Each structure stands twice: as structure tokens, then as C-alpha cells.
Amino acid sequence: MVKNMKLNLIIIAxxxxxxxxxxxxxxxxxxxxxxxxxxxxxxxxxxxxxIPEAFLAFASDSAVLLRGQTLIEGKNEMETYFLKNxxxxxxNNLDWAPxxxxxxSSGDLAYTYGKYTFTTKDSLGxxxxxxGIFHTVWKRQPDGEWKFVWD
Numbered sequence: 001m002v003k004n005m006k007l008n009l010i011i012i013a014x015x016x017x018x019x020x021x022x023x024x025x026x027x028x029x030x031x032x033x034x035x036x037x038x039x040x041x042x043x044x045x046x047x048x049x050x051i052p053e054a055f056l057a058f059a060s061d062s063a064v065l066l067r068g069q070t071l072i073e074g075k076n077e078m079e080t081y082f083l084k085n086x087x088x089x090x091x092n093n094l095d096w097a098p099x100x101x102x103x104x105s106s107g108d109l110a111y112t113y114g115k116y117t118f119t120t121k122d123s124l125g126x127x128x129x130x131x132g133i134f135h136t137v138w139k140r141q142p143d144g145e146w147k148f149v150w151d
Contacts (some may be wrong), residue, residue: 019132035110035138038146040100046094052082059148060139091121096134109144110138 038058045055055065056079065072065081069098072081096116103110122128137150 028103035084035101035103035112035146036098039112042097051094058148060149063149071101086113093119108140112136133134
């Protein structure tokens with residue numbers, strides 16, 4: 001009888017473990033999808049409403065941008081940066097999509113990376129295309145929304 005009780009306890013413990021593990025995998029996939037959607041919505045807004053508006057909309061209040069060798073810290077500095085470095089020309093287009101996403105096991109931090117294309121025109125009206133790799137760190141906000149904290 002004691003052996004049966006031990007066996008039953010082991011079976012129950014394994015069932016709970018498998019159930020929790022499956023639930024965790026489902027959460028991870030859901031969180032990854034949320035971050036991918038945030039990244040794609042961010043890119044779509046940049047295309048439709050312009051780069052500055054999209055960056056300000058998807059940035060957390062304490063977000064940091066690395067541009068060249070300069071750190072732009074917080075939304076206020078970011079807004080000033082965009083005003084000084086007017087990226088609002090209709091000839092400018094920034095397009096990107098994540099190739100990879102991962103989320104912390106707690107579901108509050110994530111990162112993405114992928115390829116971007118920035119298209120503009122030079123002073124002669126010739127199309128100039130720059131490509132590269134982006135890396136974004138995302139943080140879940142208290143309201144559940146994902147905002148970037150590093151770009």
C-alpha cells in the first residue's frame with residue numbers, strides 16, 4: 001500500500017510538472033507573438049506616420065537610443081534629437097521586421113533583431129538605400145503593453 005501511495009504521488013507530481021511546463025510554453029509563445037506584433041506595428045507606424053512619431057509612440061519613458069556614438073536617453077531627449085535631425089522628409093522610409101524574438105521566462109523583458117532598410121534621396125534626388133541589422137530590447141509596461149527600452 002505504501003508503494004502504491006508513493007507511485008501515486010510520483011504520478012501526480014509528474015502530471016503537475018508536465019501541465020505547468022506546457023502552460024509555460026504556451027505563455028512563451030503568446031509573449032513572443034505579442035512582441036513580434038509590437039515590432040511590426042512599430043514599423044508600420046514609421047512608414048505611415050513617420051519615423052519620429054513611431055519612435056516616440058513605441059518608446060518607454062526611459063528608452064535609450066544609440067545613434068552613432070551618442071546615447072539619447074529618455075523620450076524628452078529623443079524628441080529633441082528628432083527635431084534637430086529631421087527624419088520627417090517624405091523621401092525617408094524605414095522598414096524592418098524581426099527575424100528573431102526571445103522573451104524572459106518571467107514574460108516582462110524581450111529582445112528582437114532583424115534586418116532594416118532605410119531609403120532616402122540625396123541632394124541630387126537620387127535614391128539612397130542603406131541596410132543593416134537592428135536590435136531592440138522590449139519591456140512589458142504595467143498596463144501590459146510592450147514598449148522598447150533600447151534601440
